[in-house]
Amino acid sequence: MIKNKIVNAAILIIGNEILSGRTQDTNTATIALWLNSIGVKVKEVRVIPDIEKVIIDTVNELRKINDYVFTTGGIGPTHDDITAESISKAFNLKYGIHNKAFRILEAYYKPGEFNKGRQKMVWMPENANLILNPTSGAPGFNVENVFCLPGVPSILKSMLGGLKDKITGGEPILSHTISLRTVESEIAKSLTNVQKNNKDVEIGSYPFFQAGKLGVSIVIRSEVRSKIEKCSGQILDFVNEKKIEVVDR
Amino acid sequence: MIKNKIVNAAILIIGNEILSGRTQDTNTATIALWLNSIGVKVKEVRVIPDIEKVIIDTVNELRKINDYVFTTGGIGPTHDDITAESISKAFNLKYGIHNKAFRILEAYYKPGEFNKGRQKMVWMPENANLILNPTSGAPGFNVENVFCLPGVPSILKSMLGGLKDKITGGEPILSHTISLRTVESEIAKSLTNVQKNNKDVEIGSYPFFQAGKLGVSIVIRSEVRSKIEKCSGQILDFVNEKKIEVVDR
Numbered sequence: 001m002i003k004n005k006i007v008n009a010a011i012l013i014i015g016n017e018i019l020s021g022r023t024q025d026t027n028t029a030t031i032a033l034w035l036n037s038i039g040v041k042v043k044e045v046r047v048i049p050d051i052e053k054v055i056i057d058t059v060n061e062l063r064k065i066n067d068y069v070f071t072t073g074g075i076g077p078t079h080d081d082i083t084a085e086s087i088s089k090a091f092n093l094k095y096g097i098h099n100k101a102f103r104i105l106e107a108y109y110k111p112g113e114f115n116k117g118r119q120k121m122v123w124m125p126e127n128a129n130l131i132l133n134p135t136s137g138a139p140g141f142n143v144e145n146v147f148c149l150p151g152v153p154s155i156l157k158s159m160l161g162g163l164k165d166k167i168t169g170g171e172p173i174l175s176h177t178i179s180l181r182t183v184e185s186e187i188a189k190s191l192t193n194v195q196k197n198n199k200d201v202e203i204g205s206y207p208f209f210q211a212g213k214l215g216v217s218i219v220i221r222s223e224v225r226s227k228i229e230k231c232s233g234q235i236l237d238f239v240n241e242k243k244i245e246v247v248d249r
Numbered sequence: 250m251i252k253n254k255i256v257n258a259a260i261l262i263i264g265n266e267i268l269s270g271r272t273q274d275t276n277t278a279t280i281a282l283w284l285n286s287i288g289v290k291v292k293e294v295r296v297i298p299d300i301e302k303v304i305i306d307t308v309n310e311l312r313k314i315n316d317y318v319f320t321t322g323g324i325g326p327t328h329d330d331i332t333a334e335s336i337s338k339a340f341n342l343k344y345g346i347h348n349k350a351f352r353i354l355e356a357y358y359k360p361g362e363f364n365k366g367r368q369k370m371v372w373m374p375e376n377a378n379l380i381l382n383p384t385s386g387a388p389g390f391n392v393e394n395v396f397c398l399p400g401v402p403s404i405l406k407s408m409l410g411g412l413k414d415k416i417t418g419g420e421p422i423l424s425h426t427i428s429l430r431t432v433e434s435e436i437a438k439s440l441t442n443v444q445k446n447n448k449d450v451e452i453g454s455y456p457f458f459q460a461g462k463l464g465v466s467i468v469i470r471s472e473v474r475s476k477i478e479k480c481s482g483q484i485l486d487f488v489n490e491k492k493i494e495v496v497d498r
Contacts, residue, residue, distance in 0.1 A: 013294075015453075016451060016453050016470075017453055017455055017468065018277070018278075018294070019281060019290075019291045019292070019293075019294065020281055020282075020285060020291070020422070020424070020468075020470065021277070021278040021279070021280070021281030021282035021283075021284075021285060021291075022282075022424070022468060023278075023455070024275065024278050025274070025277065025278075026273065028267070028270070028274065028296070029267075029270040029272075029273050029274075030270070031270075032268060032269055032270030033269075033270035033271075034270075035270075036269060036270060041268075042268045042269070042270075043268070043298065044268075044295065044296065044297055044298075045262075045267070045268065045294075045295065045296035046293065046294065046295050046296075047277070047293065047294035047295075048293055049292065049293075050453075076433055076454070076456070077433045077434045077437045078433050078436075078437045078440055078441070078454040079437065079440055079441040079444045079452070079454075080444075080452065080453050080454055115434055116437075116438065117433065117434030117435065117436075117437035117438060118434040120434075120437065152456060154458075173269070175269070175271070184325055184326045184327050184366065185326045185364060185366030185367040185369075186366065187327075187366075188326045188327045188328065188365075188366035188369065189365065189366060191327055191328055192327070192328040195328045195329075202265060203328070203329065204264075204265050204266055204299075204329050205325070205327040205328075205329055206266055206272070207325070207401060209403075219266065219269075219271060221265075221269065
């Protein structure tokens with residue numbers, strides 16, 4: 001593993017139900033937090049509809065400019081599940097029954113239950129690598145750097161553990177949060193100075209409301225712990241000087 | 250208003266905190282549901298980091314291929330709030346103090362409280378149109394078809410009402426949901442047939458878990474109520490035939 005190399009990923013959420021606002025996406029945060037922990041930084045997220053051409057074009061764009069692409073949604077048994085076929089077309093691969101996936105689902109279901117509807121879930125790009133699904137049997141898959149996961153959050157979560165060996169991250173991205181009983185405008189100038197003195201550290205400022213009171217969380221992110229500590233020290237210096245209260249959150 | 254014209258929008262979520270997974274985005278669903286109600290369809294969502302070049306390039310790409318673009322985040326007083334300056338650059342407009350916004354915030358704060366930090370929030374693209382903020386004073390703005398809103402969900406929500414007159418939608422997008430006590434594979438084939446018979450209606454199938462039981466919600470979406478009713482009738486036909494229970498959700 002090359003130390004400190006930044007490894008990037010894009011997340012591609014496929015599904016009309018997210019675009020219509022009917023369903024609240026939570027998979028982005030789940031995948032992003034997990035990727036951070038293994039040293040992969042999410043550079044971009046896109047949400048797109050269940051339209052074949054859009055899926056193909058977006059996958060082909062994102063896979064060339066990111067180390068990894070993670071898609072969610074569209075690998076179930078119904079007519080609107082078109083991710084596997086679209087990925088086949090994006091890679092110019094044959095779309096057909098994946099023998100290993102077939103055997104997994106055949107063993108998973110009771111005799112007679114592995115019907116035509118369910119068999120759609122083993123149609124995949126030729127020679128795709130399977131991503132095992134400990135929750136509901138039907139595997140996800142990857143072709144090269146594109147990893148296709150289901151849209152149901154609980155199932156997706158259960159599949160991430162099995163992915164770890166397939167992803168090579170850089171240094172894990174560390175973060176430290178300092179929450180203050182203040183408003184952003186009070187600390188904006190001082191915080192700008194700290195950012196100027198620590199250009200390679202990511203400093204975010206996020207207002208919050210908690211128990212009827214305003215506050216600001218400052219989030220410091222870097223792959224290098226000592227850089228976070230230096231930055232944190234400079235922030236606490238101006239916090240003490242301004243007599244701002246540090247709060248737990 | 251041209252009837253049945255499809256009016257499209259993109260949502261652009263600006264913020265490292267969403268990409269890192271630290272913050273769960275909810276603004277996408279809020280904006281999408283509101284846009285649906287006024288006849289605007291969200292075609293695409295992107296989440297991007299607080300990096301000027303990325304914001305400029307993405308805004309310039311999206312504003313040309315969508316009727317409307319809505320950005321969230323990055324219009325507060327701190328160093329990581331760079332949306333207003335980036336939008337100025339995207340449109341080649343001067344970035345400076347917006348007089349009307351200045352007067353609004355000067356009146357909003359108590360004497361002496363409208364400090365340098367807060368004054369950053371009135372720096373905008375020249376001649377931007379303001380979007381009033383009934384919650385916390387600081388206005389959003391739009392330049393042509395790009396509407397810039399804050400990232401804090403409660404503040405964003407309170408500003409949408411005031412936007413209605415600035416957006417011309419098509420026919421509102423209607424939806425009807427039928428929830429069934431079944432699994433997707435049982436209805437996949439029948440549902441595919443209904444979709445084939447109703448090509449211009451969007452039919453989505455979404456598994457759910459409720460009170461320990463599996464189910465599937467079928468969501469039918471169209472601008473034309475009669476098309477939804479026709480589709481719904483065909484779905485209930487096969488549901489009755491298969492003796493599947495319809496459930497409330």
